[in-house]
Amino acid sequence: MIIAAALVLLAQAPAASAPAADPAKPRPEDTEQWKPVPETVRPGPAVEIAPPSDAIVLLGSAGLGEWASVKDGTAAQWLFDKGVMTVKKGTGNIQTKRSFTNYQLHLEWRIPTGITGSGQARGNSGLFVASTGGGDAGYELQILDSYENETYVNGQAGSVYKQLAPLANAMRKPGEWQSYDIVWTAPTFGADGALKSPARLTAFHNGVLIQDNVVLRGETTYVGQPQYKAHGPSPIKLQDHGDPSAPISFRNIWIREL
Numbered sequence: 001m002i003i004a005a006a007l008v009l010l011a012q013a014p015a016a017s018a019p020a021a022d023p024a025k026p027r028p029e030d031t032e033q034w035k036p037v038p039e040t041v042r043p044g045p046a047v048e049i050a051p052p053s054d055a056i057v058l059l060g061s062a063g064l065g066e067w068a069s070v071k072d073g074t075a076a077q078w079l080f081d082k083g084v085m086t087v088k089k090g091t092g093n094i095q096t097k098r099s100f101t102n103y104q105l106h107l108e109w110r111i112p113t114g115i116t117g118s119g120q121a122r123g124n125s126g127l128f129v130a131s132t133g134g135g136d137a138g139y140e141l142q143i144l145d146s147y148e149n150e151t152y153v154n155g156q157a158g159s160v161y162k163q164l165a166p167l168a169n170a171m172r173k174p175g176e177w178q179s180y181d182i183v184w185t186a187p188t189f190g191a192d193g194a195l196k197s198p199a200r201l202t203a204f205h206n207g208v209l210i211q212d213n214v215v216l217r218g219e220t221t222y223v224g225q226p227q228y229k230a231h232g233p234s235p236i237k238l239q240d241h242g243d244p245s246a247p248i249s250f251r252n253i254w255i256r257e258l
Contacts, residue, residue, distance in 0.1 A: 026224045031162045032152035041168040043206035046177040049106060051254035058096060058236070059085055059253035067094045070134055070237060078240075079247075086249040087125065087240050094240070095131045099233035102258040105129070105182040110249045111145040113175035119151040120144065123174070124241040125248045126161065129184045129201065131237035132219060132229070138237055139199060140220040141180065141211075143248065147171040158210040160201065161220050166210035177251070179206055183258075186234070187216075193230035 051057055058066045061083045067076035070093040077091040111123040123145035128138035139160070146157035146169055153159065157178075158166030172178055185200040203211040218226030238250065 033154040038169045041170045043170045055254040084251045095235035095237035101186045101233045104256040107180045108252045111174040126239035128237035130234035132231045158205045170205040170208035189230040195228045
């Protein structure tokens with residue numbers, strides 16, 4: 001009888017409530033911007049642009065020799081076939097073996113046909129125009145399927161991730177090649193590590209201006225506000241986001257140092 005009574009009292013006791021969220025703790029959604037939505041601009045047909053005479057070819061017909069694993073510095077393990085490099089899930093981010101400061105970059109990328117998912121889970125990757133450390137450290141220009149795919153505007157294709165929405169949505173359909181053309185001006189720092197001049201970026205997506213000499217507020221962060229930390233010349237990094245439905249492919253990557 002004592003046990004039965006105790007069970008009755010336990011059943012009548014109010015359920016323990018979940019701990020309240022800490023309003024002072026940053027959340028990913030705090031830095032999402034949903035409006036205004038950039039205008040949709042349909043670009044012209046894809047044209048593969050050959051590298052100029054003074055360019056360094058980072059990805060062409062010769063394979064992945066310019067790329068290494070971010071995790072351990074070994075040879076990049078992504079797939080390569082006839083000039084096309086495709087993310088191999090689980091192998092991690094890759095970055096150039098060379099480091100750069102200011103440059104012009106051309107890069108072509110493709111979301112596969114038949115992609116599923118929505119929002120950020122639809123062909124997610126990233127171009128880090130300067131990789132300042134392991135993982136996702138650096139400054140990211142977002143790669144995503146933004147063709148009729150709603151998400152926060154500072155996280156869609158062509159955004160400086162979590163900082164600056166693109167001026168337009170110039171996305172082609174999945175299965176078609178996309179291009180980024182970028183002018184990157186790296187930040188400069190004093191001898192004490194203090195910021196002297198911020199980073200700037202101009203970018204075209206499929207020939208459409210999407211970032212016009214914008215000033216970055218610091219390195220990319222998923223949670224919290226961007227900040228700068230002193231660094232010098234840096235590799236260029238491509239992200240293995242682990243999206244199982246979208247093995248993103250790249251081709252024709254070249255750079256001109258400025």
